[in-house]
Amino acid sequence: MRLLRIVPDDTKFDFMRFRRISFPMSALLSILAISLYFFHGLNFGIDFKGGTLIEVQSKSGAADLAKMRAALSALGLGEVQLQQFGAPNDVLIRIAEQPGGEVAQQQAVTKVRGALGDEVDYRRVEVVGPRVSGELLSYGVVGLMLAIFSILIYLWFRFEWQFALGAMIANVHDIVLTIGFMSITQIDFDLTSIAALLTILGYSLNDTVVIYDRIREMLRRYRKLPMPELLNASVNQTLSRSVITHVTVSLALLALLLFGGQAIHSFTATMMFGVVLVGTYTSVFIASPILIYLGVGTGRDSLSAPDRDK
Amino acid sequence: MLYFTRWKATAIVLTAFVVCLFAVPNFLPEKMVQSWPKWAQRHVVLGLDLQGGSHILLEVDTNAVRKEKLESLRDDVRRVLRDARVGYTGLVVRGNTVEVRIREGSNFDQAVDKLRELSQPLGGILGSSTGQRTLDVTTEAGSLVRLTVTDPALIERVRQSVEQSIQIIERRVNELGTVEPLIQRQGTDRILVQVPGLQDPTRLKELLGKTAKLDFRMVDVSMPAEQAAQGRVPPDDEILYSTTQPKTPYLVEKRILVSGGDLTDAQPGFDQRTSEPIVSFRFNTSGARKFAQVTQENVGKPFAIVLDNQVISAPVIREPILGGSGQISGSFTVESANDLAILLRAGALPAPLTIIEERTVGPGLGQDSIAKGKISSYVGAAMVIVFMLATYGLFGLFANVAVAINVAMIFGVLSFLNATLTLPGIAGIVLTVGIAVDSNVLIYERIREEVRGGRTPINAIDAGFSRALATILDSNITTFIAAAVLFYIGTGPVRGFAVTLGIGIITTVFTAFTLTRLIVAYWVRLRRPQRVPI
Numbered sequence: 001m002r003l004l005r006i007v008p009d010d011t012k013f014d015f016m017r018f019r020r021i022s023f024p025m026s027a028l029l030s031i032l033a034i035s036l037y038f039f040h041g042l043n044f045g046i047d048f049k050g051g052t053l054i055e056v057q058s059k060s061g062a063a064d065l066a067k068m069r070a071a072l073s074a075l076g077l078g079e080v081q082l083q084q085f086g087a088p089n090d091v092l093i094r095i096a097e098q099p100g101g102e103v104a105q106q107q108a109v110t111k112v113r114g115a116l117g118d119e120v121d122y123r124r125v126e127v128v129g130p131r132v133s134g135e136l137l138s139y140g141v142v143g144l145m146l147a148i149f150s151i152l153i154y155l156w157f158r159f160e161w162q163f164a165l166g167a168m169i170a171n172v173h174d175i176v177l178t179i180g181f182m183s184i185t186q187i188d189f190d191l192t193s194i195a196a197l198l199t200i201l202g203y204s205l206n207d208t209v210v211i212y213d214r215i216r217e218m219l220r221r222y223r224k225l226p227m228p229e230l231l232n233a234s235v236n237q238t239l240s241r242s243v244i245t246h247v248t249v250s251l252a253l254l255a256l257l258l259f260g261g262q263a264i265h266s267f268t269a270t271m272m273f274g275v276v277l278v279g280t281y282t283s284v285f286i287a288s289p290i291l292i293y294l295g296v297g298t299g300r301d302s303l304s305a306p307d308r309d310k
Numbered sequence: 311m312l313y314f315t316r317w318k319a320t321a322i323v324l325t326a327f328v329v330c331l332f333a334v335p336n337f338l339p340e341k342m343v344q345s346w347p348k349w350a351q352r353h354v355v356l357g358l359d360l361q362g363g364s365h366i367l368l369e370v371d372t373n374a375v376r377k378e379k380l381e382s383l384r385d386d387v388r389r390v391l392r393d394a395r396v397g398y399t400g401l402v403v404r405g406n407t408v409e410v411r412i413r414e415g416s417n418f419d420q421a422v423d424k425l426r427e428l429s430q431p432l433g434g435i436l437g438s439s440t441g442q443r444t445l446d447v448t449t450e451a452g453s454l455v456r457l458t459v460t461d462p463a464l465i466e467r468v469r470q471s472v473e474q475s476i477q478i479i480e481r482r483v484n485e486l487g488t489v490e491p492l493i494q495r496q497g498t499d500r501i502l503v504q505v506p507g508l509q510d511p512t513r514l515k516e517l518l519g520k521t522a523k524l525d526f527r528m529v530d531v532s533m534p535a536e537q538a539a540q541g542r543v544p545p546d547d548e549i550l551y552s553t554t555q556p557k558t559p560y561l562v563e564k565r566i567l568v569s570g571g572d573l574t575d576a577q578p579g580f581d582q583r584t585s586e587p588i589v590s591f592r593f594n595t596s597g598a599r600k601f602a603q604v605t606q607e608n609v610g611k612p613f614a615i616v617l618d619n620q621v622i623s624a625p626v627i628r629e630p631i632l633g634g635s636g637q638i639s640g641s642f643t644v645e646s647a648n649d650l651a652i653l654l655r656a657g658a659l660p661a662p663l664t665i666i667e668e669r670t671v672g673p674g675l676g677q678d679s680i681a682k683g684k685i686s687s688y689v690g691a692a693m694v695i696v697f698m699l700a701t702y703g704l705f706g707l708f709a710n711v712a713v714a715i716n717v718a719m720i721f722g723v724l725s726f727l728n729a730t731l732t733l734p735g736i737a738g739i740v741l742t743v744g745i746a747v748d749s750n751v752l753i754y755e756r757i758r759e760e761v762r763g764g765r766t767p768i769n770a771i772d773a774g775f776s777r778a779l780a781t782i783l784d785s786n787i788t789t790f791i792a793a794a795v796l797f798y799i800g801t802g803p804v805r806g807f808a809v810t811l812g813i814g815i816i817t818t819v820f821t822a823f824t825l826t827r828l829i830v831a832y833w834v835r836l837r838r839p840q841r842v843p844i
Contacts, residue, residue: 003700003701003703003844004697004701005701006701009758009762055675057674101664102664102665102666103664106515106665106668109668110512121672121674122509122510122672123671123672123674123675124669124670124671124672124675125511125668125669125670126668126669126670127665127667127668128667129664129666131369131666132667139799140799142799143796143798143800146795146798146799147791147792147795147796150791150795151788151791151792154787154788154791155788158784191800192734192804192807194800194804195734195796195800195808198792198793198796199741199792199811201792202788202789202791202793202811205785205792206745206785206786206789207785209781209784209785209788210752210781213780213781213785214781217777238755240755241748241751241752241755244701244755245747245748245751245752248694248697248698248743248744248751249741249744249748251690251693251694251697252693252694252741252744253690253740253744254693255686255687255689255690255693255740256686256690256737256740258686258689259686259689260682260683260737261678261679261682263675263682263733264733264734264737267734267737268737271741
């Protein structure tokens with residue numbers, strides 16, 4: 001049986017030359033993502049904004065959104081959003097945080113239950129009070145920072161500081177672009193989004209570390225090879241692995257995206273963008289060439305040690 | 311890299327086998343597993359998002375705890391000074407301090423000494439003295455005494471309140487007859503209540519939200535309550551309203567005759583004459599004595615039964631009640647009488663609780679989520695298996711076997727830890743499959759490179775393993791750090807994701823370093839291959 005070979009042996013793509021395009025492009029995209037964050041904003045879910053989320057399923061056929069909207073807006077709960085969620089008889093109701101502290105949130109739920117009555121099944125009720133939502137957000141942000149920082153320290157121990165710095169720049173780049181993606185798509189930004197961001201971080205690093213490992217090995221072996229060539233060789237040698245791994249991860253994610261249901265849809269969509277699109281691009285076109293600028297391997301030529309080729 | 315001593319190979323296979331065995335109870339009917347020894351019964355617990363149920367986070371009102379502490383300190387000061395027959399003025403609570411002015415300078419030192427006795431040493435762990443005391447007593451200008459409650463004393467009081475609240479909540483929730491409720495402390499002043507399988511948490515929330523502070527007080531009949539509400543309320547009285555609609559005001563004495571703390575039992579029942587729902591109760595000895603005395607002295611006068619500062623009813627005392635038991639009637643429904651009995655039996659909360667977070671998932675959604683999790687896992691696994699076979703052939707098969715054992719081991723570890731499986735947790739497992747496959751890809755790609763570099767097949771396989779394993783370790787540790795941080799900061803579902811991801815990484819590294827190698831090593835020994843089929 002002939003085996004599938006996506007990437008031919010001994011590719012010789014000049015990835016490093018592409019840095020003249022990829023660096024400005026990434027810088028531009030990052031600025032775009034940051035301005036999106038500031039001017040377009042994220043669609044904060046109730047985890048971070050506080051408020052109430054109720055998923056109901058109408059017991060008799062498709063839900064009558066207009067009727068439900070009329071019944072709910074009569075309650076005087078401020079902004080009430082209704083949205084079809086997956087199947088036509090599933091409706092997601094979002095109620096903004098009520099003024100009047102924790103007790104007011106609970107009263108809002110009671111009112112909604114009273115207004116919709118027994119015509120619907122309450123599949124999910126989530127109420128997050130103002131105190132918890134503030135904490136959850138700061139925990140999320142602190143967690144993200146903590147993760148980046150601890151990974152940085154680990155890489156610093158395992159490699160040299162340039163590698164750690166390079167990986168961190170690549171990482172921040174991934175996070176920033178993914179946040180831009182979340183802003184454009186207005187995907188719910190909640191606790192699972194933080195989980196998605198951290199996983200993207202982990203995966204992207206995983207990829208970067210595999211290439212860095214190879215670069216380090218090459219640095220030890222070829223003392224006189226110019227850096228751009230050495231980096232190109234490293235990326236090319238690991239290319240087949242990168243592609244195959246990303247295909248398998250994409251397959252797993254695709255299954256989650258198609259069959260995992262609405263509840264984890266935003267999670268998988270974000271992962272798909274972050275891991276498959278951005279993560280791969282970053283480790284090849286950002287994390288590796290940036291080592292040239294960070295001065296990796298510049299001290300090698302002055303060494304008088306013989307070239308231990310092979 | 312390809313040589314395994316016999317005992318090492320046995321140890322590896324045995325470890326994997328035992329870990330996988332722990333997953334078995336999850337797939338057997340519950341009845342069968344119940345007859346097994348306890349340690350073998352461990353299994354994966356489904357999270358509330360999968361089996362349905364209510365997650366409620368409560369916060370103890372620390373401000374109320376503080377207020378109550380200070381008010382009781384004020385009462386203590388009053389009692390001490392009265393007992394010592396010392397005249398005083400301006401006894402007030404100000405912030406965390408009780409202030410009092412002693413009237414006569416000659417009594418001052420004696421009064422301060424008496425007041426100092428109110429301050430007690432704060433016990434540390436195991437009763438050791440921490441050198442800190444509950445009160446700071448300072449004096450000023452020869453007449454003013456300030457008693458300040460110290461921060462450690464307040465913290466200790468909050469801690470005690472949370473502990474008491476947990477016990478009372480446990481009693482209340484257990485009355486609901488639900489399976490395996492989880493009640494635990496979170497942080498300094500919070501309590502998490504998780505009740506699996508609960509469809510409508512309204513009743514649970516009602517039971518949790520009531521302080522259930524019951525007391526019996528006299529009604530002041532010297533003036534009508536309406537008049538008092540408009541004008542001046544006598545200093546020893548307060549206006550309380552009835553629980554019924556429309557709210558009727560009552561002028562009630564502040565002094566508590568008997569409190570709910572003196573109850574030993576409360577049961578719902580029906581009034582024999584009117585057959586209305588009632589709650590009958592019984593006092594302990596001291597409560598019975600107090601109640602008997604009060605009712606003897608006040609025949610013909612009304613008294614109020616007050617629950618959480620609302621008047622349930624205000625009956626007139628027809629005859630002295632000497633037996634230490636009585637009944638409360640007050641337009642109850644069967645259910646509300648039942649709930650009140652539960653609340654009274656469980657006791658009053660030391661401070662009000664506020665619901666600050668609620669997440670309830672109905673059983674229908676949970677089942678849908680499980681079904682979707684299953685389908686996506688199967689589809690994902692099938693696609694990955696086919697892809698690996700197409701890419702690596704026989705070695706792809708090896709990889710698939712290793713990944714399958716890996717997933718079984720994840721379930722084994724999850725079972726052993728009695729871990730909770732959530733929907734994001736399932737996503738974590740699916741992603742672990744991706745990582746586990748990657749470790750095989752790294753090894754195989756490296757072997758291919760070594761073959762191209764001109765090594766003999768066995769040499770190439772050997773070198774491929776040893777070089778790839780270093781990379782696998784490095785890359786997985788970074789992902790593991792991310793998972794650890796997630797576990798640390800996350801709650802509920804997110805934590806579930808971190809747990810499966812973290813465990814998945816560990817089993818992945820284990821399989822890559824041992825099982826995959828072992829399988830390939832056996833194949834090499836069996837076949838003595840002339841070329842590597844990848």
